[in-house]
Amino acid sequence: MSDESFASSERTRLRRLPKRGHYDRRTIYQILDAGFVCHIGYVIDGRPYVTPTSYWRHGDKVYWHGSHASRMLAEVTDAPVCLTVTHVDALVLARSGFHSSINYRSAMLFGTARKLDGEADKLRALEAFAEHLYRGRWRELRPPTRQELLATTVVEMQIEEASAKIRTGPPADDDTDYALPIWAGIVPLSLTRGTPQDDGRLAAGVEVPGYLREGETG
């Protein structure tokens, strides 16, 4: 992983609270790799649309996929896209509403999406996605059929510009407010994986695989 920074531009430079801004690949990729659901922004007839979808990263490219009938995938192809990933880490309860906040890590990427054409490229990308969610699962699955690959659109976006915004730590109250009899601090938040629930139709002898016996994500 490179520490090199993405070029800063008018589009990505944080004007307000610049100390929360980050432009280095390491920070941005860590935020991307910690998640699997992003929000894709695109424009139709001059109006904004935001669609949630799963995504994954490989090198300096991000990927997402869906049905070849998806309107979002049709609209983003060869068009400018903003892809945003957000992790909510804590509620920050200050002694005033004004200083109350949220601890979070978010990455905002800009680029142009393009469709993957070749079957082999698609297969490689889908395997990377499955492995991102659960390392080891892909090779257990029934492999994709030719029909399924044809029905699946995978888009790839080279990250042209990117920035991250991060807030951590306790509230920052006004000096005179610390004397007030008000509880202040943070309430940690995390996206927790619960106990796997099989679908009640497992073939005889199938056990919960090892990669499902873990803790947290996000």
Added chain:
Amino acid sequence: MSDESFASSERTRLRRLPKRGHYDRRTIYQILDAGFVCHIGYVIDGRPYVTPTSYWRHGDKVYWHGSHASRMLAEVTDAPVCLTVTHVDALVLARSGFHSSINYRSAMLFGTARKLDGEADKLRALEAFAEHLYRGRWRELRPPTRQELLATTVVEMQIEEASAKIRTGPPADDDTDYALPIWAGIVPLSLTRGTPQDDGRLAAGVEVPGYLREGETG
């Protein structure tokens, strides 16, 4: 809460998997009220931007806020906006990659944002936000100063069009795949609130308030 539906239009009608689409206020408001972080889509010079921010709903309006110096708030004022809220409920592990999915609830709203001008309107809106996060906390806080209200922009968006997308339940595998020796089912996901951590600067005798001794959100 009304069961009346938002008008369906080309913009919000689900073309693919129409059974996942919902247009009634009850469903959409439940999704909105279960969350507090959304993704705001807007357009600058024909290009899409997606910014995460906290939000809250009152009636058929949604609100968000920030510094009067925020670029996002300046850009969305009197402009078309898409506001999307997404809750990720489970990973859906099918016996093939093709049928693997995510259980989620998302709401996509369209409207035009406008700034709240009056101090009283702003105060009421900020109170609603605090109470949405923790009922009872607002009246404990040091009240906003005139200066803080001036420095805070609150925007209000009448929901003009809206749709929800929901996926629930186990994977839907191909009939012939159920015989395969592959684990399939769901892994529940939830945004969990952890133990509150005070900031180490509490005034003498301040205890954790009752509204912080709860369970889950999201």
